[in-house]
Amino acid sequence: MANVVNSLKLLFDRPSEPLITPKGENNAVFQLTEQVLPEEYSSNGIELNNRFGDDASEKIPVKYLSQVPQFNKARQLPVDSDFSLFIPLHQEYATEVIDALMRVPENQLQDFLSTCVFARANLNPQLFNYCYSVALMHRRDTRNVPIQNFAETFPSKFLDSKVFSQAREVARVTSGTEAARNPIIIPRDYTATDLEEEHRLAYFREDIGVNLHHWHWHLVYPFTASDRAIVAKDRRGELFFYMHQQIIARYNGERLNNALKRVKKFNNWREPIPEAYYPKLDSLTSSRGWPPRQAGMRWQSVNRPADGINVTLETMEGQRRAIEEAIASGRVQLASGGTMPLDIDTLGNMVEASILSPNPQLYGSVHNNGHIFSAYVHDPDHRYLESFSTIADEATTMRDPFFYRWHAWIDDLFQSHKESSFVARYTRSELENPGVAITSATIQSQGGQPNTLNTFWMLSDVDLSRGLDFSNRAPVLARFTHLNHRPFQYVINVNNTGAARRTTVRIFLTPKVDERNLPWNLNDQRKMFIEMDRFVVPLNAGQNTITRQSTQSSVTIPFEQTFRDLSIQGADPRRDDLATFNYCGCGWPQHMLVPKGTEGGAQYQLFVMCSNYDLDRVDQPDGTELTCDQASSFCGLKDRLFPDKRAMGFPFDRPSASASSITDFILDNMALTDVTIRLQNVTETNPRNPTN
Numbered sequence: 001m002a003n004v005v006n007s008l009k010l011l012f013d014r015p016s017e018p019l020i021t022p023k024g025e026n027n028a029v030f031q032l033t034e035q036v037l038p039e040e041y042s043s044n045g046i047e048l049n050n051r052f053g054d055d056a057s058e059k060i061p062v063k064y065l066s067q068v069p070q071f072n073k074a075r076q077l078p079v080d081s082d083f084s085l086f087i088p089l090h091q092e093y094a095t096e097v098i099d100a101l102m103r104v105p106e107n108q109l110q111d112f113l114s115t116c117v118f119a120r121a122n123l124n125p126q127l128f129n130y131c132y133s134v135a136l137m138h139r140r141d142t143r144n145v146p147i148q149n150f151a152e153t154f155p156s157k158f159l160d161s162k163v164f165s166q167a168r169e170v171a172r173v174t175s176g177t178e179a180a181r182n183p184i185i186i187p188r189d190y191t192a193t194d195l196e197e198e199h200r201l202a203y204f205r206e207d208i209g210v211n212l213h214h215w216h217w218h219l220v221y222p223f224t225a226s227d228r229a230i231v232a233k234d235r236r237g238e239l240f241f242y243m244h245q246q247i248i249a250r251y252n253g254e255r256l257n258n259a260l261k262r263v264k265k266f267n268n269w270r271e272p273i274p275e276a277y278y279p280k281l282d283s284l285t286s287s288r289g290w291p292p293r294q295a296g297m298r299w300q301s302v303n304r305p306a307d308g309i310n311v312t313l314e315t316m317e318g319q320r321r322a323i324e325e326a327i328a329s330g331r332v333q334l335a336s337g338g339t340m341p342l343d344i345d346t347l348g349n350m351v352e353a354s355i356l357s358p359n360p361q362l363y364g365s366v367h368n369n370g371h372i373f374s375a376y377v378h379d380p381d382h383r384y385l386e387s388f389s390t391i392a393d394e395a396t397t398m399r400d401p402f403f404y405r406w407h408a409w410i411d412d413l414f415q416s417h418k419e420s421s422f423v424a425r426y427t428r429s430e431l432e433n434p435g436v437a438i439t440s441a442t443i444q445s446q447g448g449q450p451n452t453l454n455t456f457w458m459l460s461d462v463d464l465s466r467g468l469d470f471s472n473r474a475p476v477l478a479r480f481t482h483l484n485h486r487p488f489q490y491v492i493n494v495n496n497t498g499a500a501r502r503t504t505v506r507i508f509l510t511p512k513v514d515e516r517n518l519p520w521n522l523n524d525q526r527k528m529f530i531e532m533d534r535f536v537v538p539l540n541a542g543q544n545t546i547t548r549q550s551t552q553s554s555v556t557i558p559f560e561q562t563f564r565d566l567s568i569q570g571a572d573p574r575r576d577d578l579a580t581f582n583y584c585g586c587g588w589p590q591h592m593l594v595p596k597g598t599e600g601g602a603q604y605q606l607f608v609m610c611s612n613y614d615l616d617r618v619d620q621p622d623g624t625e626l627t628c629d630q631a632s633s634f635c636g637l638k639d640r641l642f643p644d645k646r647a648m649g650f651p652f653d654r655p656s657a658s659a660s661s662i663t664d665f666i667l668d669n670m671a672l673t674d675v676t677i678r679l680q681n682v683t684e685t686n687p688r689n690p691t692n
Contacts, residue, residue: 004109004110004113005109005142005144005145007028007030007060007113008109008112008113008116008136008142008145009024009145009146009148010023010024010028010030010060011023011116011117011120011132012129012132012148012153013148015125015126015128015129015153015154016079016125018038018041018045018121019032019036019117019120019121020032020037020041020045020048020049026057026058027055027057027058028057028058028059028060029049029058029059029060030049030060030062030117031049031059031060031061031062032045032046032049032062032117032121033046033062033064034046035064035065035068035118036062036114036117036118036121036122037121038121038122062113062114062117063110063111063113063114064114065111065114065115065118068118069097069100069115069118069119071096071097071100071119071122071123072096073092073093073096074093074094074096074097074123074124074127075122075123076089076093077090077093077123077124077127078124079123079124079125081124081387082126082387082388082393083124083126083127083130083393084375084388084392084393084394085130085218085222085223085224085394086368086369086371086372086375086388086392087307087308087309087372087388087392088308088309088365089307089308089309090127090307091224092308093127094127094130094131094134094222094224095224095225095226097119097123097127097128097131098131098134098135098222098225098226098227098230099225099226099227100115100119101115101116101119101131101132101135101139102135102138102139102227102230106139106140106141107141109141109142112139112141112142116132116135119131119132120132126154129150129153129154130219133147133219134219134222134225134230137219137220138227138230147216147219149212150212150215150216150395151208151212151462152462152463152464152465154395155462155464155478156281156282157211157281157393157395157396158208158211158212158395158396158462159186159208159281159462159464159478159480160186160187160190160280160281161280161281161282161289163184163186163464163478164282164464166184170182170184170476183461183477183478183479183689184464184476184477184478184479185478185479186478186479186480186481188202188203188457188481189202190280191206191277191278191279191280191399192278196276197260198275198401200258200259200260201251201254201255201258201260201401203481203482203483203596204250204251204254204483204592204596205398205399205400205401205403205404206399207482207483207589207592208462208480208482209482209589209591209592210398210588210589210592211395211396211397211398211399212395212589213586213587213588213589213634214247214394214395214397214398215394215395216586217243217586217634217635218394219586220586220635220636221233221236221239221240223352223353223354223355223368224354224355225355228355228356231354231355231356232356233636234636234640234641234642235345235636235641235642235648236345236348236349236354236356237344237345237346237347237348237349237350237352237354237356238344238345238348238647238648239348239634239635239636239642239648240348240349240351240352240354241344241347241348241351241411241414241648242634242648242649242653243634244407244410244411245411245414245527245649246530246531246588246634246649247398247404247407248263248404248407248408248411248527249527249528249529249530250530250592250595251263251404252527252528253510253511253528253530253595254595254596255515256511256514256515256602257595257596257597257598257602257677258596260515261515262515263404263405263408264405264408265405265408265409265411265412266370266402266405266406266408266409267409267412269299269313269316269317269373270298270299270313271298272296272297272298273293273295273296273297273298273299273374273377273402273405274295274296275293275295275401275402275405276292276293276294276295277292277293277389277390277399277400277401277402278292279292279389279390279396279399279400281390281396288387290387290389290390290396291378291379291386291387291388291389292378292389293374293377293378293389293400293402294378297377297378298377299313299373299374299377300313300373300377300380301313301314301380302372302373302376302380302381303380303381303382304376304380304381304382305382306382307382309372309376311369311372311373313373315364316364316366316369316370316373318364319362319363319364319365319366319369320366322362322363322364323347323350323351323363323366323413324413324416326342326347326350326363327342327347327413327416327417327420328420329342330342330420330421330422332346332350332358332359333358333359333362334358334359335358335359335360335361335362340358341422342417342422344414344417344418344423344647346358347413347414347417348414350363351363351366351367351410351413351414352367352368353365353366353367353368367410370406370409370410371391371392371397371406372388372392374389374391374392374400374402374406375388375389375390375391375392376388376389376392377389391403391406411527415527418653418654418655419523419654419655423654425654425655425656425657426650426651426654426656426657427657428667430615431611431651431667431669432612432667432668432669433503433610433611433612433668433669434498434612435496435497435498436494436495436496436497436498436501436503436539436610436668436669437494437495437497437668437669438492438493438494438608438609438610438668438669438670438671439493439494439495440491440492440493440671440673441490441491441492441493441606441608441671441673442490442491442492442673443488443489443490443491443606443673443675444488444489444490444491445486445487445488446486446487446488447486448486448488448678449676451606451673451674451675451676452601452675452676452677452678453485453486453488453594453597453604453675453676453677453678454485454486454677454678454679454680455483455484455485455486455594455595455596455597455677455678455679455680456483456484456485456486456679456680456681456682456683456684457481457482457483457484457681457682457683457684458481458482458483458484458591458683458684458685458686459479459480459481459683459684459685459686459689460479460480460482460559460686460688460689461477461478461479461686461689461690462477462478462480463475463476463477464476464477464478475690477689477690479689481683482591482592483591483592483596484591485550485591485593485594487549487550487551488549488550489547489548489549489550490507490533490546490547490548490550490608491545491546491547492505492545492546492547492548492608492610492671493543493544493545493546494539494543494544494545494546494610495542495543495544496539496540496541496542496543496544497541498541499541500538500539500540500541501538501539501613502536502537502538502539502613503536503537503539503610503611503612503613504534504535504536504610504611504613504616504644505533505534505535505536505537505546505548505608505609505610506531506533506534506607506608506609506610506611506650506651507531507532507533507534507548507606507607507608507609508529508530508531508532508606508607508652509529509530509532509594509595509604509605509606509607509675510525510528510529510530510604510605510607510662511528511602511603511604511605512603512604512605512674513603519661520661520662521660521661522655522656522659522660522661522662522664522665523655523656525661525662526652526653526654526655526656527652529607529649529652530595531555531633531649532553532555532593533548533552533553533554533555534554534555534632534633534644535548535552535554536613536616539610550593550594551590553590553593554632554633555587555588555593555633555634556587556588556589556590556592556593557586557587557588557589557590558590559589559590559591559688586634586635587633587634587635588634594677595677596677596679597676597677597678597679598677598678598679599678599679599680599681600678601676601677601678602676602677602678603674603676604674604675604676604677605662605672605673605674605675606671606672606673606674606675607662607670607671607672608670608671608673609651609669609670609671610669610670611646611650611651611669615645615646616644616645616646617645618641618642618643618644618645620640620641621640621641633648651665
């Protein structure tokens with residue numbers, strides 16, 4: 001079992017190198033058979049594989065398959081093409097591969113390994129990596145196989161393209177120790193200058209952890225598969241809404257910190273797009289640069305037969321009207337001809353166009369096609385043989401400033417439903433917690449003033465060696481700059497006049513004033529609240545003091561989980577089981593938990609609520625208590641119900657019944673505290689770097 005798990009891990013290694021070559025630090029070689037060789041190696045592949053095997057420290061036998069997957073569709077994607085889940089044809093390819101990997105009977109890991117070896121040897125590396133990761137995550141017998149860090153496997157999706165010629169030189173002419181001592185420095189500003197005001201947000205949009213979060217979330221929540229159970233997770237459509245709503249809330253907060261207005265939603269689909277984006281990335285798979293978007297370009301109908309796409313702008317507008325009519329009427333037209341009430345979960349599946357959509361023909365694929373229209377704006381009819389831009393790749397889409405304009409419009413759809421008469425406003429009994437009163441809620445920051453959060457810049461390293469195909473095997477470190485914050489803790493004093501009970505503590509942070517430096521109207525401010533933490537604690541009768549470390553957040557994953565080699569962590573007996581680990585890997589990065597703030601100090605408000613646990617509680621089907629609360633706010637819990645019965649974003653997911661400002665909203669079981677976020681404009685080297 002352990003040997004098979006180790007062999008499965010090696011299939012992530014150097015994804016564009018053929019499988020006949022050695023894999024992993026120990027130069028293990030898969031003993032390939034003619035059955036699995038790709039056509040281009042049919043004449044000499046076995047000879048080459050044997051030649052590499054002569055010097056191998058480990059030889060991995062590949063079992064003969066009684067039935068080889070045909071992959072009639074998936075083979076159509078050339079190995080040197082980029083892969084996008086937003087392209088319907090690519091969705092079909094992925095579904096075919098995932099089906100084949102999931103169809104192998106459980107606990108027959110040798111058969112599964114051989115099937116994966118065949119797929120790895122014969123399919124596009126990006127397509128294989130996605131399908132393989134989804135299969136590992138959703139098969140019960142592969143939960144101990146860690147999902148490799150995508151930034152290490154495909155580093156070209158995250159780092160300046162100029163890095164890779166330097167990286168190959170480093171790998172060839174230096175030892176591992178020298179490479180660690182002399183990392184390749186990635187400039188903080190390499191995609192634009194501050195002449196472009198949108199570049200002020202590059203530290204957010206181009207953050208490696210932020211983009212890994214988006215990629216990993218879509219691994220956990222794929223929107224298409226033949227096996228409906230892979231897609232139909234608890235409250236999946238609502239989580240699609242909430243995860244993206246929180247991204248927009250965080251982005252808007254960062255814009256205010258940088259003296260910019262909130263992002264303008266892309267409401268008029270026929271107007272020019274003023275935001276340009278030049279990604280400065282090269283695809284190591286296709287050996288081509290990612291196409292840029294110039295300022296002033298417009299959406300056009302996309303007709304690209306080679307990609308199986310033919311969607312007109314008029315069709316998109318018709319689907320938009322159908323969704324808006326469903327929101328206005330509060331009812332969904334079913335494919336069968338009937339209707340059903342609209343709820344946020346159904347709306348999420350309709351807008352994203354997952355296979356759970358109640359009527360795909362009517363409601364279409366608005367969210368995904370928005371990415372497609374944006375990604376092919378430079379070549380909508382394929383006349384220049386150009387590929388899609390970064391906005392069509394789950395791992396790069398958040399780099400593009402237009403992603404946020406598009407998702408601001410998507411979020412506005414959801415908000416119009418939440419603001420409709422079909423969504424009941426919260427009553428006082430739903431908001432209060434009788435007998436529970438918060439007497440104070442404060443933040444204590446390491447080495448700082450009370451109720452002051454301190455941010456700064458940090459230099460951290462990522463190892464590129466697993467993604468450097470056809471180069472010497474040695475550690476190659478790239479050093480990049482990212483935002484970080486000083487550790488802090490919440491101290492919450494609660495008076496419980498009743499019997500001992502449990503409560504859910506909900507913590508949010510919001511800018512205190514809008515871009516005009518005026519107090520917020522609550523219906524606008526509620527969309528700016530970012531969730532910082534949510535957890536359940538016991539309350540004794542009488543006075544209680546609750547302390548909670550920032551590193552315990554239910555929203556985030558630790559720094560090591562974002563950037564470090566997961567195989568090393570998986571071997572650490574102090575870690576939770578890898579099924580939990582892989583699943584929770586989609587959380588927001590811990591280093592981006594706190595907004596940047598300003599050097600002078602940005603004014604924020606901390607909101608804390610102790611809600612009524614009797615109304616929050618979720619009885620899990622297996623009757624067990626929660627074991628993984630890391631990132632559960634964004635990612636849920638594997639094979640379990642979402643661990644909170646309330647609407648996601650409660651109590652700010654909908655307008656208030658009576659309050660017009662946040663101060664009017666506060667009840668005894670809530671607290672509102674003014675806090676300051678101060679940017680210490682210094683750059684420090686991460687002490688966890690291999691060599692400083």
